[in-house]
Amino acid sequence: MDYAVxxxxxxxxxxxxxxxxxxxxxxxxxVVDSIERLNxxxxxxxxxxLEFIDSSGLGMxxxxxxxxxxxxxxxxxxxxxxxxxxxxxxxxxxxxxKIAP
Amino acid sequence: xxxxxxxDARPETVExxxxxxxxxxxxxxxRFSRAMxxxxxxxxxxxxxxxxxxxxxxxxxxxxxxADLVIADVDMPRMDGLEFCRRIREVPAWSGLPVLMQISxxxxxxxxxxxxxxxxxxISKPLNAGECMARIRLHLEKQFYVRRLSQFHRRxxxxxxxxxxxxxxxxxxxxxxxxxxxxxxxxxSGHFESSEELGGDFWTLFDLSPHQLGVLIADFSGHxxxxxxxxxxxxxxxxxxPPQGHEPGVWLAQLNQPLKDLLPIGQFATCFYGVIDTxxxxxxxxxxxxxxPLLLDSDGRVTPLDASGLMLGISSAPLLTVxxxxxxxxxxxxxxxxxxxxxxxQRSGGMIGEEGLMPLAIHAFTGGAEPLPRLLAAxxxxxxxxxxxxxxxxCIHRP
Numbered sequence: 001m002d003y004a005v006x007x008x009x010x011x012x013x014x015x016x017x018x019x020x021x022x023x024x025x026x027x028x029x030x031v032v033d034s035i036e037r038l039n040x041x042x043x044x045x046x047x048x049x050l051e052f053i054d055s056s057g058l059g060m061x062x063x064x065x066x067x068x069x070x071x072x073x074x075x076x077x078x079x080x081x082x083x084x085x086x087x088x089x090x091x092x093x094x095x096x097x098k099i100a101p
Numbered sequence: 102x103x104x105x106x107x108x109d110a111r112p113e114t115v116e117x118x119x120x121x122x123x124x125x126x127x128x129x130x131x132r133f134s135r136a137m138x139x140x141x142x143x144x145x146x147x148x149x150x151x152x153x154x155x156x157x158x159x160x161x162x163x164x165x166x167x168a169d170l171v172i173a174d175v176d177m178p179r180m181d182g183l184e185f186c187r188r189i190r191e192v193p194a195w196s197g198l199p200v201l202m203q204i205s206x207x208x209x210x211x212x213x214x215x216x217x218x219x220x221x222x223x224i225s226k227p228l229n230a231g232e233c234m235a236r237i238r239l240h241l242e243k244q245f246y247v248r249r250l251s252q253f254h255r256r257x258x259x260x261x262x263x264x265x266x267x268x269x270x271x272x273x274x275x276x277x278x279x280x281x282x283x284x285x286x287x288x289x290s291g292h293f294e295s296s297e298e299l300g301g302d303f304w305t306l307f308d309l310s311p312h313q314l315g316v317l318i319a320d321f322s323g324h325x326x327x328x329x330x331x332x333x334x335x336x337x338x339x340x341x342x343p344p345q346g347h348e349p350g351v352w353l354a355q356l357n358q359p360l361k362d363l364l365p366i367g368q369f370a371t372c373f374y375g376v377i378d379t380x381x382x383x384x385x386x387x388x389x390x391x392x393x394p395l396l397l398d399s400d401g402r403v404t405p406l407d408a409s410g411l412m413l414g415i416s417s418a419p420l421l422t423v424x425x426x427x428x429x430x431x432x433x434x435x436x437x438x439x440x441x442x443x444x445x446x447q448r449s450g451g452m453i454g455e456e457g458l459m460p461l462a463i464h465a466f467t468g469g470a471e472p473l474p475r476l477l478a479a480x481x482x483x484x485x486x487x488x489x490x491x492x493x494x495x496c497i498h499r500p
Contacts, residue, residue: 022323052452054490055320055322055323056322056367062415063367066366066367083454090391090410091390092409092410
């Protein structure tokens, strides 16, 4: 997985590309750190370039959510493509995150 | 201090190599050279120096007593250093023994013959004390760390083998599975393989009543040791909170709460629990984010079941899918972990996916008894191995 973090007026735009799996845990820590520095606002994960996510990847979003909630940061998952969208559906992640095409 | 560094970037403490405990064998026909090497070795801190006058004596001495390092001269009577070194390399137990060869411009100018014979390093004569001591220290240290690492590796491998046996014992063995299923008039077989020594998959059966068989399949996030530990926790939890007397959805919700308390954020389990009732001819199930099980009727029509839901251990407000479907004679059920559909299809380079699994399932279940071996053979025909995740497959057929 590769990621790029961009500051926006409202908060952050984080685009994730490639495959998000167990081996990305350490990388994702940097992403979580950048969320932790926010105070309120919206953190958008741009998933258009994400090809695959496994259970560890889903777990990383849960960790991000856990960090974001006390800071009042709203996490949104945008643009998930076929395989990733299906996995988010099965996991009923729309009950935890705002998910949009 | 390392206070400012993240934990992973802290430098490892280097352990002192116990040079005083090392034993070095010096093989040289010149008494003067042997004495000089002994002096250098003592300066390095080595207390035990063994001496031999030629290759034959050297081999004999090595056979009687162990050494951590050998220094040999290329030129020796009876058996020269090159032959001595080749003989050492023929013995498996000495394959990693460091051998330093003393060479001279006349005997082996560039040291090539020594390296070909299996020497680890060369020391040019006349000896330079500083260089010679540095090379001795270097090879002893390397030897020490390699030994330390391989000891650690062996210990870990044997620990993991033991743990793997323990994990396998959580899963019902083939004879027990089949006997229990047969009592319920069902044919059942399961396949369980971890992508590493230990895995995060778990499955089991419950004899609920004379006409009700429960089947549970769970997959903990991640794989390896941490996921495996979670399967043990889960197993204990189930022993404490058995499913008897509860609807599937109620029972999974009950299991969810302690898992939520137990598991750190980011760890969870996908789960499917189904009850086959052979008196009511139904399959009742509850699911938490599991891959879609496939239901097949006697004509080979396949229905993927909705097994979506928030995985267990995430939220105190579990969100499960609960359903009941007909499961009469002729029906079959295929349960699996996501490694089956997320395996790479060698033909396309993409994932096998649910669409790719369906024809494999139809082939397996319509070809007669024993669908599991047929499914595995068909899967192995298309999937790229090794798999990157733990694989569980359960085939159930009601004749």
